[in-house]
Amino acid sequence: MSAISLLQQLVAHAAKRVPAFCGMPVTAVYAGLRPASELKQYRIHCRPEHHYIAAGGIRSTGLTAALGIARHVFDLYRAAGNxxxxxxxxxxxxxxxxxxxxxxxxxxxxxxxxxxxxxxxxxxxxxxxxxxxxxxxxxxxxxxxxxxxxxxxx
Ligand SMILES: Cc1cc2nc3c(=O)[nH]c(=O)nc-3n(C[C@H](O)[C@H](O)[C@H](O)COP(=O)(O)OP(=O)(O)OC[C@H]3O[C@@H](n4cnc5c(N)ncnc54)[C@H](O)[C@@H]3O)c2cc1C
Incomplete structure (x- = not known):
């Protein structure tokens, strides 16, 4: 389904529930991707033998936690003997x-x-x-x- 027809469907559904929406222009459209994994928690780990640190699966609160995550990753990096x-x-x-x-x-x-x-x-x-x-x-x-x-x- 194209993005436009999906949007038309959403508008039609909204107008069904709230008739006042009918004919109102859509002012903005957003899309958000959450970098999720199969686990709920952040996936942060260090593999010194591969010179590799992963910081992934930070599906939510990643902006708020960014400085703390950075500090933690730096500690991992230092502990790995770099x-x-x-x-x-x-x-x-x-x-x-x-x-x-x-x-x-x-x-x-x-x-x-x-x-x-x-x-x-x-x-x-x-x-x-x-x-x-x-x-x-x-x-x-x-x-x-x-x-x-x-x-x-x-
Ligand atoms: C709508 C929305 C609102 C949010 N609001 C908040 C908020 O108010 N406060 C808050 O703390 N958090 C919020 N978050 C969560 C926050 O955005 C994430 O937790 C954070 O962005 C995760 O950071 P990240 O660097 O791990 O992943 P991302 O920011 O997703 O970065 C991953 C990067 O990797 C790139 N990438 C993916 N695959 C590949 C590939 N194969 N090759 C190369 N590059 C690749 C992507 O393009 C992307 O640039 C929100 C998320 C969404 C979707």
Whole structure:
């Protein structure tokens, strides 16, 4: 059934119950989808092994509860060991930076670290995060970001 014929049916039903509605123009039409699941409660869970947090089934009160849900999801995120966000412009976490500095293909200079993680590549171009990045990365870099010193000089 098309939306228009459904609307005509609704208008006809309304006019049957309240004859004064007959001939009145419909001023607005709304549609709302509730993101429901088969359970009543919110479906919020964390799967750290898949780097995945679900926040679904928030069929009602989701706007009112949005800040509380956000805080809860952030707590889940932190508890999953992702660590704090170091570069806020590019949403790069401490863990991502640490991971980029380890392993067989570890970043050895700040250019490599930037390309791998995008830390310091955002809007502020490192103005806010370079000190924090240096604190994490400098001992791994051939040339320290904070002092410009090499491994031998340190
Ligand atoms: C008419 C109405 C009135 C409401 N009034 C209130 C109120 O006054 N106060 C209140 O607290 N709550 C109210 N709610 C409930 C509130 O809107 C929801 O709880 C809240 O929007 C849920 O947020 P969400 O992000 O989980 O889901 P949604 O806001 O539904 O967001 C889900 C998003 O995912 C997208 N999406 C879906 N499937 C896919 C896909 N396969 N691929 C990509 N994207 C996809 C959708 O397009 C949508 O943008 C109302 C809901 C309705 C319908």
């Amino acid at each position: 660590g704090e966000i170091v570069c806020h412009c590019e949403s790069v976490t401490r863990r991502e930076i640490e991971r980029a500095l380890q392993g067989a293909l570890a970043a050895k200079d700040i250019g490599g670290l930037k390309r791998r993680t995008r830390a310091m590549m955002g809007r502020c171009q490192g103005f806010y995060c370079s000190a924090a990045v240096a604190a994490i990365a400098d001992e791994h870099l051939a040339v320290a970001l904070a002092t410009g010193s090499t491994h031998d000089e340190r």
